[in-house]
């Protein structure tokens with residue numbers, strides 16, 4: 001047994017052999033029946049109704065009605081809640097099924113009653129108010145659980161009298177009870193009054209707002225009202241009325257910023273589309289709110305959530321209030337009021353429409369991530385805020401900046417301007433929805449990967465269901481290795497132990513594969529564990545997650561301008577990241593975060609990461625600025641100015657690509673590159689492919705589609721069975737080309753698209769990723785559409801399947817020479833000592849093991865990626881001729 005396996009086996013054993021430890025989370029079935037029976041029979045009518053509704057919405061949501069372990073998990077959760085509200089006076093311990101088993105039905109019913117009362121109390125207001133009432137309230141409402149006596153006075157409201165003048169109570173906006181017929185006459189109930197009375201509204205009144213017309217108290221609306229941000233709804237709206245155009249919202253993770261703020265604001269009158277005159281034209285301005293996200297997974301999942309909250313799930317109708325737009329995937333229904341989009345997509349829109357006329361407001365979410373794109377966006381937004389708004393017919397653009405961990409001073413300083421008519425308002429949202437218990441290690445762990453897997457198994461065996469796990473690892477390789485280990489161990493668990501479903505989640509997975517991590521496990525009695533990189537760190541809610549495991553590290557991309565090379569190394573995360581990771585628990589119930597580092601290590605972490613603009617390639621940023629007519633980078637409003645050497649490198653690179661003219665102005669090629677949804681070098685290859693000199697656009701699109709579909713289309717062959725391995729290797733041979741990876745990608749795409757019978761079986765036989773190939777086909781369709789639109793392609797090519805015709809060696813040379821138009825700077829020559837030395841910078845590189853050319857010696861190579869991990873690696877490599885490089889550089893020397 002390998003050392004790791006041995007260690008893990010110990011973690012899941014009782015210490016005497018490999019017998020699984022007895023599980024605290026498995027109550028005997030009869031208990032479950034008793035709990036349900038108690039629930040149905042013994043509760044007072046109101047409680048029963050509340051309980052039934054709760055069972056419907058919560059239990060069914062988790063699909064656990066018939067799962068005893070989940071029921072216990074649910075009870076535990078409410079008990080924790082009781083603990084929180086009761087504070088010091090709560091003497092309860094963690095719910096122990098053995099103890100529950102000994103309780104009488106009456107006691108169980110009482111416990112239920114308590115929990116439902118707490119739930120009701122929570123829906124109606126904040127816990128602090130409950131505490132205050134408890135100390136003042138009468139002690140007549142008490143329940144006994146075992147030997148514990150708990151006061152319910154804080155939670156139970158006297159039911160409103162039902163008389164003829166005072167008919168059915170209806171909920172109002174803040175969760176209190178009001179009488180529809182005699183509004184204002186009936187006193188709102190108990191603690192919510194305290195909450196309201198302590199809360200001052202912008203207009204000076206302290207009355208809760210009235211129930212909006214047509215607002216039905218659905219379970220979704222109830223959930224929204226329970227979010228801390230709900231109490232600030234009026235304040236947020238008021239903050240942007242009149243001349244106030246900019247607001248900074250800082251609130252804890254999970255307080256409701258991303259999902260609620262756009263919904264509050266889209267109700268405002270300034271958010272309606274207006275017809276205005278711009279120069280001599282009448283144009284429409286506004287009507288939609290854009291909310292940016294650092295990553296596609298956040299944009300798509302948030303859009304789905306908000307669409308459900310607004311009652312029109314995405315994709316169910318051609319119309320709806322919510323849409324999203326991410327690279328190669330857009331779903332913006334007609335009449336959408338709210339659009340979630342990635343920062344890159346908003347930048348593209350800014351290039352097409354510098355005044356962002358379709359929007360009434362832009363919400364910049366998760367600003368703390370400080371990507372290059374978000375820095376550019378804030379710069380452009382500042383320019384719009386300071387402009388005379390003539391381009392928007394005088395209609396202001398409202399701007400909201402949001403984060404849980406923002407550097408408030410820096411943002412305030414940035415937007416502070418003597419010319420600004422509208423100072424930045426700061427609103428701090430207090431409180432979080434559910435507590436998260438943070439646990440650090442007592443001492444540093446020697447092997448993080450091992451500690452992480454051990455912790456996951458430990459949680460699985462000792463924490464109640466429901467409660468999925470989200471673990472943060474550094475990268476794809478680490479995720480795959482952890483997945484293998486966990487699955488190996490799960491195969492040895494006893495049959496009465498819940499199953500563990502492992503879902504990977506990293507940026508290079510196709511969108512479809514990423515979505516799987518957000519779906520509930522399809523089998524009952526199963527705990528899901530999502531193994532993620534930091535793409536799940538901000539903004540996302542992975543439904544079902546109660547436990548977070550944080551390895552404390554992340555792979556950080558760093559561009560070394562002098563070497564023209566990126567490094568991707570695991571580094572300690574910042575405090576901001578650690579807080580964000582913790583915040584992924586506690587979103588649907590109380591949670592726990594296990595940090596695999598000590599509290600001293602946490603204290604030593606940097607507050608925030610270095611902004612990307614100071615450590616990354618700024619090629620895209622410089623091109624975007626050039627395309628927007630900004631030549632003087634120093635006067636463009638940026639929160640941090642990039643290193644001058646990085647700017648110089650980007651300018652030279654753009655010049656080599658033909659994007660800049662001799663005088664540094666942007667060329668027609670440059671303008672086109674800025675608008676392509678691929679990076680400038682790939683865009684340059686597309687443009688060259690459309691020229692008569694190369695005439696290989698369809699082939700280039702196929703290659704780019706495969707490359708952008710995910711990290712790699714080829715799975716590692718992991719079978720121990722030699723004959724199976726031989727069969728896969730044999731099947732793969734028909735895809736592999738001696739010219740290298742570009743031709744191999746092309747062949748794979750063309751053979752896949754030409755497959756007439758069973759594409760899934762075709763992929764399986766070759767260990768090719770089905771998901772990535774599907775995504776590649778989707779990207780191919782979109783790129784072809786863009787090329788038709790841009791008149792690079794005369795007409796759409798014929799539909800698949802087309803017969804496969806291998807590219808001739810002559811055409812293969814043409815294709816590679818065409819790629820050199822974008823990647824001439826990423827080339828290396830074979831040195832006398834058999835190493836490869838880069839043409840630009842003269843560094844030694846090795847061909848990455850994932851390349852079909854690994855271990856081979858060629859006169860010269862071109863690589864599409866250049867990464868430093870353990871070694872200085874060239875990835876996605878093709879064999880070329882040395883004289884092609886000179887040709888691609890226009891005959892000029894390369895330094």
Ligand SMILES: Nc1ncnc2c1ncn2[C@@H]1O[C@H](COP(=O)(O)OP(=O)(O)OP(=O)(O)O)[C@@H](O)[C@H]1O
Nearest residue numbers: 253254255256257258259260305404539541587588
């Ligand atoms: N996709 C989803 N599925 C289920 N629940 C969700 C989803 N997205 C949000 N929620 C619920 O809405 C709550 C608020 O989420 P929201 O993203 O608005 O918070 P936030 O303040 O923006 O958090 P963060 O700063 O972590 O991004 C979550 O705690 C969760 O309960």
